[in-house]
Amino acid sequence: MAASSVLGFPRIGPQREVKKALEAYWSDKIQADELLKVAKQQRLHTYEIIKSQGVDVIPTGTFTLYDHILDFSNTFNIIPSAYAKSGLSPLDTFFAMARGHQKGGVDLPANEMRKWFNSNYHYLVPELHESLEFKLNNTKPVDDFVEAKEAGYNARPVLVGPITLLWLGKASREAKNPNLDTVSLLEKLAPVYVELLKKLAAAGADWVQIDEPVLCMDDGAKYASQFKSTYELFASQVPEIKTLLTTYFGRVDDNVNFVKDLPIAGFHVDVYSAPNALNNVVSAFANKDTVLSLGLVSGRNIWKNDLAASLKIAKDVVAQLGNKAERVQIATSSSLLHTPYTIKNEKKLSAEVLDWFSFATEKCGEVATLAAALRDPSTAADRLEVNERSIKARRDFEKNSNSAVRDRVAAIKPEDLNRKSPFAVRREVQRKRLNLPALPTTTIGSFPQTKEIRSQRARFNKGEIDQAQYEKFLENEIADVVKRQEALGLDVLVHGEPERNDMVQYFGELLDGFEFTQNGWVQSFGSRYVRPPIVVSDVSRPQPMTVRWSQYAQSLTKKVMKGMLTGPVTILNWSFPRDDISRDLQSKQIALALRDEVCDLEKAGIVSVQIDEPALREGLPLRKSDWDSYLTWAVDSFRLSAAGVSDEMNTASHFCYSSFEDCIAAVFALDADMISIENSKSDEKLLKVFTGDKKDEGVNDIGPGVFDIHSPRVAPEQEQFEKIKRIVEVVGFDKVWINPDCGLKTRTWEECTAQLEAMMAATQRARKELA
Ligand code: MET
Numbered sequence: 001m002a003a004s005s006v007l008g009f010p011r012i013g014p015q016r017e018v019k020k021a022l023e024a025y026w027s028d029k030i031q032a033d034e035l036l037k038v039a040k041q042q043r044l045h046t047y048e049i050i051k052s053q054g055v056d057v058i059p060t061g062t063f064t065l066y067d068h069i070l071d072f073s074n075t076f077n078i079i080p081s082a083y084a085k086s087g088l089s090p091l092d093t094f095f096a097m098a099r100g101h102q103k104g105g106v107d108l109p110a111n112e113m114r115k116w117f118n119s120n121y122h123y124l125v126p127e128l129h130e131s132l133e134f135k136l137n138n139t140k141p142v143d144d145f146v147e148a149k150e151a152g153y154n155a156r157p158v159l160v161g162p163i164t165l166l167w168l169g170k171a172s173r174e175a176k177n178p179n180l181d182t183v184s185l186l187e188k189l190a191p192v193y194v195e196l197l198k199k200l201a202a203a204g205a206d207w208v209q210i211d212e213p214v215l216c217m218d219d220g221a222k223y224a225s226q227f228k229s230t231y232e233l234f235a236s237q238v239p240e241i242k243t244l245l246t247t248y249f250g251r252v253d254d255n256v257n258f259v260k261d262l263p264i265a266g267f268h269v270d271v272y273s274a275p276n277a278l279n280n281v282v283s284a285f286a287n288k289d290t291v292l293s294l295g296l297v298s299g300r301n302i303w304k305n306d307l308a309a310s311l312k313i314a315k316d317v318v319a320q321l322g323n324k325a326e327r328v329q330i331a332t333s334s335s336l337l338h339t340p341y342t343i344k345n346e347k348k349l350s351a352e353v354l355d356w357f358s359f360a361t362e363k364c365g366e367v368a369t370l371a372a373a374l375r376d377p378s379t380a381a382d383r384l385e386v387n388e389r390s391i392k393a394r395r396d397f398e399k400n401s402n403s404a405v406r407d408r409v410a411a412i413k414p415e416d417l418n419r420k421s422p423f424a425v426r427r428e429v430q431r432k433r434l435n436l437p438a439l440p441t442t443t444i445g446s447f448p449q450t451k452e453i454r455s456q457r458a459r460f461n462k463g464e465i466d467q468a469q470y471e472k473f474l475e476n477e478i479a480d481v482v483k484r485q486e487a488l489g490l491d492v493l494v495h496g497e498p499e500r501n502d503m504v505q506y507f508g509e510l511l512d513g514f515e516f517t518q519n520g521w522v523q524s525f526g527s528r529y530v531r532p533p534i535v536v537s538d539v540s541r542p543q544p545m546t547v548r549w550s551q552y553a554q555s556l557t558k559k560v561m562k563g564m565l566t567g568p569v570t571i572l573n574w575s576f577p578r579d580d581i582s583r584d585l586q587s588k589q590i591a592l593a594l595r596d597e598v599c600d601l602e603k604a605g606i607v608s609v610q611i612d613e614p615a616l617r618e619g620l621p622l623r624k625s626d627w628d629s630y631l632t633w634a635v636d637s638f639r640l641s642a643a644g645v646s647d648e649m650n651t652a653s654h655f656c657y658s659s660f661e662d663c664i665a666a667v668f669a670l671d672a673d674m675i676s677i678e679n680s681k682s683d684e685k686l687l688k689v690f691t692g693d694k695k696d697e698g699v700n701d702i703g704p705g706v707f708d709i710h711s712p713r714v715a716p717e718q719e720q721f722e723k724i725k726r727i728v729e730v731v732g733f734d735k736v737w738i739n740p741d742c743g744l745k746t747r748t749w750e751e752c753t754a755q756l757e758a759m760m761a762a763t764q765r766a767r768k769e770l771a
């Protein structure tokens with residue numbers, strides 16, 4: 001009997017209950033017990049939803065108050081000693097690692113965040129060192145399982161696998177070897193997993209889902225022997241529990257050759273991401289009795305599953321396994337954490353459009369339907385028929401393409417991707433025109449999105465104030481932001497982005513070809529959720545989008561006002577893309593729309609523009625062999641958007657959250673006049689790129705971030721000065737700009753003013769001492 005399962009579910013609540021509770025707790029409006037009560041309600045609600053959709057296997061332990069990787073770090077005692085010794089409660093220690101803590105005499109920065117594989121989710125990087133004592137610091141995975149059991153759900157607990165957990169980590173400051181191979185700590189960690197598995201077994205778990213997505217990376221191959229020893233240890237020490245080993249976001253390829261011999265009871269593959277890789281896995285397991293869990297329903301996109309097509313794949317697999325349907329499970333491709341909660345909360349989309357989509361709740365229904373159809377086709381016939389009609393309606397809609405847009409993309413010439421002169425020439429003209437001091441200071445675009453801004457936007461959206469009133473309000477905000485920046489003494493100013501709810505959604509709303517949800521929130525990190533727009537048809541720009549605001553802001557100051565756009569790759573990567581045409585084509589369509597905007601900004605007298613591409617790196621496929629084709633279209637798209645202007649226009653781009661060491665060549669290849677990159681928490685990893693043989697290679701001007709914007713903590717002048725000093729040593733005085741890691745929208749004015757004052761003071765000193 002084929003069972004259905006879900007690998008994980010959104011943990012934000014259908015109406016963002018968890019965000020509200022977290023933020024209330026952090027601002028001392030509610031106590032810990034109230035926060036934990038909300039968390040419990042949401043966990044139980046999730047199980048109820050999954051079950052009511054007819055899913056057989058329910059996951060526990062995927063709920064988190066911030067990040068599931070941090071949960072496991074916390075459970076296994078991967079806690080840097082400064083946090084462990086802080087005297088804070090366990091809950092506040094957890095939050096201190098997540099977001100820093102600067103209260104009651106405790107001053108701790110947040111741990112580093114990185115992108116979760118090729119998604120827009122951020123995890124907190126485990127901080128590891130040689131003498132770390134792994135032990136069970138808590139039993140959260142067991143507690144969650146028991147809680148579900150007591151509520152009547154016999155669940156399958158989910159653990160992040162030990163190899164992936166260590167692989168995601170980095171050598172902490174406490175490490176003797178800064179290049180510590182973190183997976184080398186496995187021998188010490190694996191026994192603690194055994195202890196945890198024993199507790200889960202004792203609590204009644206018969207299966208456990210262990211996520212090892214590292215198996216979809218090229219690196220996975222390095223760990224064949226570690227996989228063998230670890231999973232043999234689990235099987236021998238805790239034989240009463242069956243392991244479903246899960247992979248997602250890519251293909252296991254040759255790693256299947258050792259995975260197939262592991263003592264596991266089940267193996268999950270992401271069929272949605274890598275449909276062509278499935279056969280290889282099925283053949284490898286054909287003569288075993290391992291259960292194959294087929295990730296047919298996307299955990300990453302929102303399009304309705306083509307159930308007939310999925311069913312065909314599942315049936316083929318069953319046939320290849322000698323008709324043993326019990327050896328197949330139908331599952332989501334990954335956790336559903338990357339999709340919104342339910343389409344039921346969407347009241348504004350037309351019935352036609354809504355019928356194209358499935359969100360997390362509906363996806364549960366899809367896996368259940370597929371499993372039912374596999375067991376007994378007659379029980380699912382109606383549901384399959386309804387699905388077939390929806391799929392057909394969408395395909396019919398897709399046929400209406402915008403031929404003008406398609407023709408323009410087809411007519412792109414190689415020279416459209418190039419600025420008129422090389423950087424050295426541009427730099428001369430720009431430095432004269434922009435008239436900047438050494439170590440020019442700037443910010444990344446956004447300033448605090450205050451309560452007032454959010455409330456005025458909400459009032460405008462509800463029709464309580466009209467367009468003119470709202471625009472007047474925004475103008476006042478911009479004027480205020482300009483004044484504050486002048487007071488701080490910044491060199492290149494920004495307008496502060498008060499008109500933007502979100503850097504992608506804002507542009508999506510102004511472009512043709514996108515649809516929007518009211519409640520389609522997806523967790524980005526912690527309590528920060530985004531509502532990705534959905535690309536549904538060809539993209540074009542009906543009229544200028546930002547010119548009005550940039551022009552107004554420039555009119556208020558003699559300093560340079562930087563225009564602010566989100567780049568094509570980021571708009572696409574932070575949207576739900578269409579699944580009927582390539583991402584390359586979608587990205588070029590967006591790039592052309594942005595190119596027109598950049599040209600319009602220049603015509604309006606703007607002399608500097610920043611085109612943000614923070615999502616460039618996260619779009620990288622998991623396998624290096626696929627990188628080239630992605631980077632080619634991604635870099636070309638950016639260049640297409642930026643290259644329509646004269647040499648005099650200073651173009652900047654911005655990157656954050658990610659390690660860029662391995663694809664810095666692509667960042668340079670964008671040929672932006674200046675790039676700002678998050679740097680303050682990455683332990684000089686970025687700077688290492690510029691030492692040695694790469695020192696003078698490729699980079700135009702660069703602004704490595706000097707303070708962390710995710711934390712309310714004020715990095716003191718001395719600390720920022722040290723950062724600048726290191727940057728200057730490595731990159732050279734002339735190339736460096738000074739800026740924060742990213743935009744300041746999540747900070748309060750008080751916080752970011754203090755942070756920027758320290759940055760300016762550090763810069764003044766650096767100009768004198770480092771020239
Ligand atoms: C995630 S990158 C953000 C860049 C944007 N311009 C901002 O300052 O908010």
Ligand SMILES: [Zn+2]
Pocket residue numbers: 444614654655656741742743
């Ligand atoms: Zn950023």
